[in-house]
Amino acid sequence: MADITPDFNICLKAKGAQVVLRKEFDVQRINSFLQEAYSINARIADLTRELRSIRPSYLSTAPPPRRRQLASNDGLHDRGRPLTDNERDAIDAHSKQLLRQLNGAIQNLKQAEDVRNQTADSVALSKRARGGLGALGRWAAGGAVTAKSIDEEQEEAERKTVGTHRESVIVYLQRRLEEAGRVQSEMMEVRLGREVEKSKS
Template sequence: MEVTPDFNICLTHKGAQPCIRQPYDINRINTFLQEAHTLHSRIADLTRELRALRPSYLSTAAPGSRRNAQNGRNGSREKVLTEKEKDAIDAQSKHLIRELNLAIQQLKQAEDLRYDAESQIATRKRQKGGLGALGRWAAGNVPAAKTEEEEREEAARRTIKEHREAVIYYLQKKLEEAGKLQAGIMEVRLGREVEKSKSILYKSRHGQQIPYAAEDDADLNGSFSATKNKRSIVNGYNPVLEDQKQRDDRPPELTQEQQQLFEEENTAMLKHYNSQLDQISAAEKSIREISELQSTLVSNIQLQSEHIDQLVQDSFLTTENLGRGNRELKKASERRSTAQTFFWATVGLSGFLVVWDLVF
């Protein structure tokens, strides 16, 4: 809901200038907002890139597969990434998130230093007013009441501080969302890799067979059938049949070629699962790193939120207690202290001695 016209009417009734929309120019704003604008643009670009790469990143199709070629002919821009490309995306994203987090922290530290420096300058300026240290001693070390101009300057500093704290909080929140997006797609990738490994293991157990194993099984079944038929014909004990039975019960020996082929299959399967295990371990390590970074971002956001709440509360308390403090300062300045009495007595005595010396 647009409330600017109503707000302008209220300003006109109060005798103030209405709000006029100014053309946006990045070069006209202060350095803090320029840096914040740059960080926000980089965070937005990172989030946009992660969302654009999500389908390709989570695709389980092999690069150069038939499915990928069909997508290319249909005009789809989806590109199947290799494992190295996915790992490079993970490393680049984590590095960029850390870099942005460090830049936000540096921006916050610079703002804190600026606010502290301005506060110290204002305090020194007030202390140098009037007679300086002699005036404060004569007034009994009672601080003078703030003028209306000093109160406006302090309120302006506090307002700028609150606004910039809110800007930093917004940047940290956006960076946290980007970190959650990165962690989410990495977790999905890890889950799919685990499921893919389980599927390959199931197929290797039930779908693959050793060559010539089927023929050996068929010959073995034929031998058992022949033995059964002979046993059914001869009712008595026959040593020849018993020897044949013992030979048939022994498993057939693999040829050297079959043993070599079996060893090669086992070696290839072992290499494949070692590669899968390395990929899963790398993905788990990346997820742990991004989770630690995510925890750091969340803690920073909580501290920033608490700081903003404290600033808002302090501003309300300052406005409420400002009049009370000024009244107490005025009452304290009206009361004559021992230092004031001694000072004026010294001034009077010195003046009397000077006049006495001039006259007599």
């Protein structure tokens, strides 16, 4: 998609409005919720990328070489060579552990957001109770809930917007984690199916 910001800025200048300034994205300057979400997303992407890159050697039915090859300088194994059963089991265990850790991190993020929402709601309620005559004012109004001020409605709308955004971030992370889990489980299923076929022949 083409960047139309310069054209848009020309229109804004013509109308006497303030132009749109480009802001550089910096993960360190965003709030802790989004920092943690970016970290989780990066770890999920790394796991998915790693699983997809080792898939051919993981699923290979060719026997592994009898002699161990020396590890390359970067410490990674040769992705083209077939893996031993022990290496496959280690990959399975490691990926399952990472999936559990990432799921726990997402759940912690969700719990922290729930606590933040509850705290914000209780703070708003206590502010509202202190405003005006509080309980006496509500009693005088017949016990009915008094109307919210414009500021209270604006604060509530801001809280709902932030809450909705964060909820969608959590749902996105959960879907990405499910996708990584499907990649891992599919690899295991194919491996087991091939081993069963190999044992039958």
